[in-house]
């Protein structure tokens with residue numbers, strides 16, 4: 250029948266056969282294209298990842314994404330094709346090539362990964378247009394200047410003192426010691442600080458000793474964002490998902506956390522607009538120049554709400570990681586304790602300025618950022634048609650440096666899984682490590698705006714902890730980092746720590 254092209258005589262089975270045959274041909278053509286003809290076909294990587302987006306989508310959402318990417322780098326080398334149109338890099342040079350600014354080279358810009366959800370406006374983090382980004386950055390930088398940091402120190406010290414008081418293992422004289430979940434308390438501390446600097450109002454978590462709903466919402470939101478971003482690999486699903494979000498036909502657990510955050514941030518901004526804070530805060534200049542720049546209420550809200558997430562979770566994560574590694578590493582613990590205790594005669598002497606020259610403290614922070622980068626994923630950028638690490642990358646390809654893979658590669662760091670602050674100081678600095686491969690704050694025009702604030706917070710917090718307490722982890726056998734799940738941020742398990750007041754003298758300080 251078929252041979253005579255009498256289509257009317259096709260049986261149902263024949264029709265099914267034709268359909269399946271057609272699908273098979275299309276799939277074969279697709280496989281041939283992505284594995285042989287595609288401009289990224291020459292890069293190594295799992296064939297399955299190039300053929301179908303479900304491979305990377307599954308890994309992106311299963312909580313092991315960054316560990317999987319590192320395994321791929323171990324197997325395939327410093328550049329790996331992780332999706333049809335996407336490459337992951339792991340060398341120091343690729344940091345410079347993708348994120349850095351070199352005269353004469355075209356810039357790798359942010360793409361759809363950063364696009365806000367329908368109905369929301371772009372903020373400093375999500376803006377991809379260089380001119381708009383640069384204008385926003387100029388306005389917001391004012392809140393992060395040296396003068397601003399100086400004016401913010403009192404507030405930071407006030408919250409750190411409350412934190413030091415609250416984590417005390419011996420609440421009442423004569424009582425036994427109790428442990429606290431350090432992960433939770435670092436979150437309370439950094440959210441309270443950033444909340445006040447972004448909205449002019451605190452979340453009150455340190456005082457209450459319990460998470461403000463915003464903190465819980467951020468975590469719900471981060472998982473939802475991770476899920477949403479998985480559609481980046483499947484444009485058809487992406488469009489469908491964004492339309493469902495726009496027309497509010499998604500399961501509420503996916504859209505509600507974000508909507509709640511936006512509503513809460515709006516209320517806070519309304520309040521902030523009616524009050525003049527005592528210090529230069531993140532929005533001071535944007536509010537002062539609001540009329541001349543035509544800044545809308547939604548833009549203010551979006552900047553503030555982004556900064557709370559960008560500035561608190563990251564710093565708390567780094568402090569949790571440092572606490573964990575110090576609790577496992579007696580030599581580093583003692584070196585830091587000695588440095589802090591021999592430098593400061595009194596608790597009140599611990600200021601941002603006075604902690605600046607402490608080399609071991611700085612090295613501990615750098616090593617904490619390396620071994621446990623708060624944003625462990627690769628931050629995607631679109632190739633303008635440029636080379637990276639000596640490879641020509643066609644225009645439109647998505648590239649990133651995996652923070653976790655580059656900081657844990659044996660090609661970049663000796664004993665990459667060991668916490669060795671010494672690699673950042675003195676003679677050990679020349680141990681062959683590619684220190685530039687650790688870029689927790691990123692580099693170039695999109696380098697973290699809050700970097701100096703984060704360093705200042707971490708220096709004060711760690712110094713005050715070490716001056717006041719000795720601490721130990723309750724479960725000595727806990728492999729805490731291995732129990733983390735990686736999304737855009739880490740999902741961290743609890744970490745019970747006992748903070749022993751060092752002496753009657755320091756106990757007096759915290760009571």
Ligand code: HEM
Pocket residue numbers: 373374375386443556557559560561563564567622623624628689690691694695696697698699700702703
């Ligand atoms: C240890 C702490 C921190 C780490 C590791 C960190 C890391 C980063 C990274 C990797 C980026 C680049 C993101 C991208 O390109 O997609 C970034 C951007 C940013 N961070 Fe941080 N951050 C930290 C603390 C803070 C703090 C305290 C603030 C204060 C609000 C802050 C505010 C920002 C802002 C506003 C941006 C966007 C900058 C731009 O695109 O121009 N960060 N941060």
